[in-house]
């Protein structure tokens with residue numbers, strides 16, 4: 332660990348447990364064993380606020396992935412995991428949730444230091460969301476069942492359906508909510524009786540490795556959960572085409588999701604894709620303006636805009652446009668830009684130099700395209716991959732900054748004159764992950780909800796997520812759902828059984 336990172340951890344008094352974990356050599360978790368990459372390769376992990384080396388992680392290989400799949404297959408095909416009674420799976424998932432809860436502060440610090448995000452947000456959202464997800468799906472383990480059917484066919488039959496776990500699930504996750512996104516996929520998979528192989532994002536693998544220690548401690552049998560760290564182009568592609576994987580559950584960008592989907596189809600793997608977004612926000616003049624301005628700013632700048640369903644395109648009724656922009660800017664000015672461990676941090680650094688440069692590139696593009704830079708738009712002096720929260724005014728839907736996912740703290744705005752125009756502008760996108768409405772007119776809100784082509788609609792709110800509610804996109808934002816009872820359907824096969832009765 333570089334001295335700059337050591338100083339940073341010391342300045343904010345991180346837990347001894349966190350320091351211990353970050354100081355030790357990192358290993359993959361395969362078949363219950365802690366192993367290096369098969370060729371010994373490792374890669375640096377950079378801490379985003381100091382830009383210094385935090386640690387190294389193994390760069391797994393296709394051979395590592397294959398060993399992990401064999402371990403997961405053995406547990407699924409032969410047990411004991413697949414033979415456990417549902418209540419026993421439920422009990423183990425609760426035990427895992429208990430351990431995550433007990434180590435929640437440490438996990439939040441690891442997530443913050445690895446990804447750069449606010450430690451307070453990590454504790455309240457990422458870690459709490461992880462605990463809640465495992466608890467919610469623990470309860471489902473004993474509530475999965477088929478149905479008996481009364482067929483009209485001549486003859487005397489007992490006809491019924493069985494719900495059976497889909498098998499070994501390959502899980503690929505991005506870097507913005509590393510632990511929580513993994514939990515969304517694992518909770519439901521484990522509840523149904525599947526086994527899993529996880530590939531965390533190469534930028535943020537540490538919380539998954541600490542989580543694996545808790546998996547071991549919880550007494551979940553070796554091979555049920557395997558963590559293979561490494562590059563998407565190596566471990567991810569090997570996973571997409573591995574014949575031992577029955578289902579792929581991917582969260583990440585739309586282009587990578589497309590290539591994962593195509594590779595999966597060659598073997599008819601089951602598929603869930605949670606992809607990118609460019610979620611519209613419509614603010615009507617009858618909304619509570621100060622409250623809406625705060626919610627819109629939080630909805631786009633939370634996690635420094637590195638949120639798939641961030642409300643990044645704001646359409647604002649013309650009569651309140653100048654006033655709303657001013658309220659947005661005034662509130663945004665109160666959001667502290669700071670390293671993630673600062674308890675008051677709201678705007679943390681981007682995850683990497685590459686991401687910072689990409690966001691700054693989009694800000695330059697917005698200016699070239701003729702959008703008016705209304706607020707922010709600059710990097711921040713000193714070390715750290717920061718970008719100021721940025722607001723563009725008077726944008727048009729044909730601009731690339733309005734159509735493409737920037738994945739940073741950038742809000743594009745424009746005025747509208749009628750409800751019909753606002754709806755058309757909101758739906759004019761290749762994406763369809765989420766949409767938000769700000770209005771106190773219930774009739775209008777209920778009329779618009781069915782017309783918005785998005786997997787989630789928030790009203791007078793943004794990014795309110797809960798394990799009981801399904802999350803997933805329309806159009807190029809994805810395929811299938813994570814969370815909610817709906818997710819279970821994507822992890823279960825349905826078997827039809829016909830028995831001729833005498």
Ligand code: NAD
Nearest residue numbers: 504505506531532563567568583584587605606607608639
């Ligand atoms: P990414 O697509 O670059 O990477 C996601 C994961 O895929 C990483 O683990 C990466 O290593 C792996 N990967 C890369 N190339 C691969 C390949 N060829 N085959 C298999 N796996 C490969 O995305 P990212 O930059 O890590 O994350 C940001 C993106 O994720 C954004 O587009 C964001 O909107 C999206 N996202 C979506 C949701 C959702 O629920 N819809 C949630 C979070 C993030």
